[in-house]
Amino acid sequence: xxxxxxxxxxxxxxLERLKRQMSQEEFAEKVGISRRAISCIECGINDPKYTSxxxxxxxxxxxxxxLLNFKL
Numbered sequence: 001x002x003x004x005x006x007x008x009x010x011x012x013x014x015l016e017r018l019k020r021q022m023s024q025e026e027f028a029e030k031v032g033i034s035r036r037a038i039s040c041i042e043c044g045i046n047d048p049k050y051t052s053x054x055x056x057x058x059x060x061x062x063x064x065x066x067l068l069n070f071k072l
Contacts, residue, residue, distance in 0.1 A: 007044035008070045014042040016060045016067075030059035 017027050024042075028035040032055050040046035041056075048056065057064045 010042040010044040031055040
């Protein structure tokens with residue numbers, strides 16, 4: 001179940017990033033983490049730290065709870 005949730009979160013982050021027409025490189029720079037870290041989060045490989053989630057939400061001009069609101 002944890003893996004499914006990580007995949008769903010990563011998919012939502014990727015969709016929101018693409019809606020804003022940002023590359024992974026641009027997005028990573030805004031968030032303050034590496035492009036590889038963004039890739040691993042979007043693919044559901046890595047569980048993002050809370051501070052990374054805060055940066056991701058800010059870069060997407062969203063609230064953290066909006067990122068976490070997804071259906072499996």
